[in-house]
Every structure is written in structure tokens, then in C-alpha cells.
Amino acid sequence: MNGVFFWAFxxxxxxGGLVTVTRRSPLTAALGLAVSLIAVAGLFAxxxxxxxxxxxxxxxxxxxxxxxxxxxxxxxxQPKELDAMRLRGRRxxxxxxxxxxxxxxxxxxxxxxxxxxxxxxxxxxxxxxxxGIVTFGAYLIPFEILGxxxxxxxxxxxxxxxxxx
Amino acid sequence: MAIxxxxxxxxxxxxxxxxxxxxxxxxxxxxxFMSIELQLNAVNLVFAAFARYWMRVxxxxxxxxxxxxxxxxxxxxxxxxxxxxxxxxxxxxDDMTVMNE
Numbered sequence: 216m217n218g219v220f221f222w223a224f225x226x227x228x229x230x231g232g233l234v235t236v237t238r239r240s241p242l243t244a245a246l247g248l249a250v251s252l253i254a255v256a257g258l259f260a261x262x263x264x265x266x267x268x269x270x271x272x273x274x275x276x277x278x279x280x281x282x283x284x285x286x287x288x289x290x291x292x293q294p295k296e297l298d299a300m301r302l303r304g305r306r307x308x309x310x311x312x313x314x315x316x317x318x319x320x321x322x323x324x325x326x327x328x329x330x331x332x333x334x335x336x337x338x339x340x341x342x343x344x345x346x347g348i349v350t351f352g353a354y355l356i357p358f359e360i361l362g363x364x365x366x367x368x369x370x371x372x373x374x375x376x377x378x379x380x
Numbered sequence: 381m382a383i384x385x386x387x388x389x390x391x392x393x394x395x396x397x398x399x400x401x402x403x404x405x406x407x408x409x410x411x412x413f414m415s416i417e418l419q420l421n422a423v424n425l426v427f428a429a430f431a432r433y434w435m436r437v438x439x440x441x442x443x444x445x446x447x448x449x450x451x452x453x454x455x456x457x458x459x460x461x462x463x464x465x466x467x468x469x470x471x472x473x474d475d476m477t478v479m480n481e
Binding site: 262263300306 | 382383384385386387388389390391393394395397398399400401402404405406407408410411413414415417418421424425428429431432433435437438440441443444445447448449450451452453454455456458459460461462463465470471472
């Protein structure tokens with residue numbers, strides 16, 4: 216049963232990724248990205264990462280993809296410009312060869328990983344309470360710095376967007 | 381067939397290299413941006429798989445940080461893209477060669 220879900224999510228996420236990388240229209244690519252991100256959210260759920268499942272859908276497939284689609288519509292490229300930027304045969308084949316070689320080498324290097332431990336997970340693993348206790352314990356300072364980075368990011372985006380009125 | 385740690389890590393490697401393919405081969409800056417999101421997401425999957433393996437949630441905290449930083453990166457990166465588009469009327473990476481001349 217687990218296997219069926221894993222392979223379904225795996226195929227959907229890889230297909231979504233390939234759509235993102237190969238399509239001419241950025242809007243189609245954004246939809247492929249959303250599909251891929253939601254499939255990975257399903258894998259997070261299978262790994263008992265409950266909080267990450269929710270965050271992936273809310274922040275990634277929600278906020279970030281919507282922001283990207285918003286900018287695609289703001290920039291509004293014409294079909295002629297998109298045609299100029301579509302995949303070129305030679306560059307694509309060279310890149311695909313590099314990526315296939317890198318992928319094969321990495322997979323080879325990672326052979327023989329151990330299996331998941333046989334005993335069950337502790338109760339409440341990966342829930343918001345469980346992750347929150349660790350976040351506000353060992354990772355409190357990085358968490359505060361993260362808040363600062365978010366603030367700087369918001370200010371930076373506003374300043375960049377306001378330029379030239 | 382049981383699903384093991386290596387299945388998750390293998391899938392993450394494949395997703396990461398699909399993202400790399402987009403970064404290397406595309407000229408449309410928006411699609412390169414989305415490919416980078418794919419790569420970040422693949423790394424998050426590795427973190428979640430190893431959190432399940434070690435049965436510790438520390439990696440979930442790291443993924444939480446990565447997702448938050450990706451949101452900041454999206455906000456600032458897309459603002460820069462819009463700025464470049466306003467100034468040059470293009471998002472074609474092959475045309476952005478000012479620093480190269």
C-alpha cells in the first residue's frame with residue numbers, strides 16, 4: 216500500500232518537474248511546479264512530517280507559486296519573445312547529458328543506504344508541538360535570525376518594487 | 381516491495397537534477413527561478429527522509445528554515461526580476477550581459 220502511494224507521488228513529482236523545465240510558457244511551468252510541490256507534500260505526509268506537509272502546501276504550493284504566477288502575469292511576455300527563449304537543441308542535449316551523468320554518479324555513490332529502523336515512531340512525531348519544542352529550544356537563536364531575515368526581505372522587496380515610482 | 385530510505389533519497393536526487401537541467405538549459409529567467417525552487421524542494425525531501433530514519437525532528441526544523449528562506453528569496457528575487465524587466469524590457473538571461481562586457 217505504501218509502495219503504491221510512494222510510486223504515484225514519485226511519478227507525479229518527476230512529471231511536474233519535467234513540465235516545469237521543458238515548457239515554453241512560464242505559466243504552464245508554474246502549474247507543473249505546483250503539481251510537483253504538492254506531490255512532494257504527499258511524500259512528507261508519508262514520512263510522518265505532519266507540520267512540513269501543511270507548510271509545504273501553505274507556503275510553497277500556496278504563497279510562493281502564487282507570487283511567481285503574479286509576476287508572470289505582470290511581466291506578460293509575448294509569444295514571439297517566448298519563442299526566442301524556448302529550448303535550444305544543442306544546449307539542452309549538453310545540459311541533459313551533464314545532468315544524467317551527475318544523477319547516475321550520485322545514485323551510484325548513494326547505493327547501500329540502510330533501511331528505516333524497524334521500530335515504530337514515537338507518538339506525536341513531526342507534529343507542530345513536537346517540532347515547536349525543538350525549534351524554540353535548540354534552534355531559538357537561528358529562529359530569531361530567520362525572523363530578522365524575513366523583515367529584511369520584506370523591506371528589500373518593497374524598496375526594489377518602489378523604485379522609479 | 382517495501383519503500384526504504386534509498387527510495388526517498390534516490391527520488392530526491394532525480395528531482396534535484398531535473399532542477400539543475402532547468403538552471404543549465406533555460407534562458408527564461410522565470411523558469412530558471414522555478415527550477416531553483418525544484419532543487420530546494422528536493423533537498424527538503426532528503427532532510428525529511430533522514431528525519432524519519434534517525435527519528436529526530438531536528439531536520440524538520442531545518443526544512444522549516446529552508447522553506448522560510450525560499451519565501452524570502454522568492455520575494456526579493458522576483459522583485460529584482462521585475463526591476464530588470466522594467467529597465468531592459470526582457471527576462472532573457474542571454475541578453476543580461478552588462479557585467480560581462
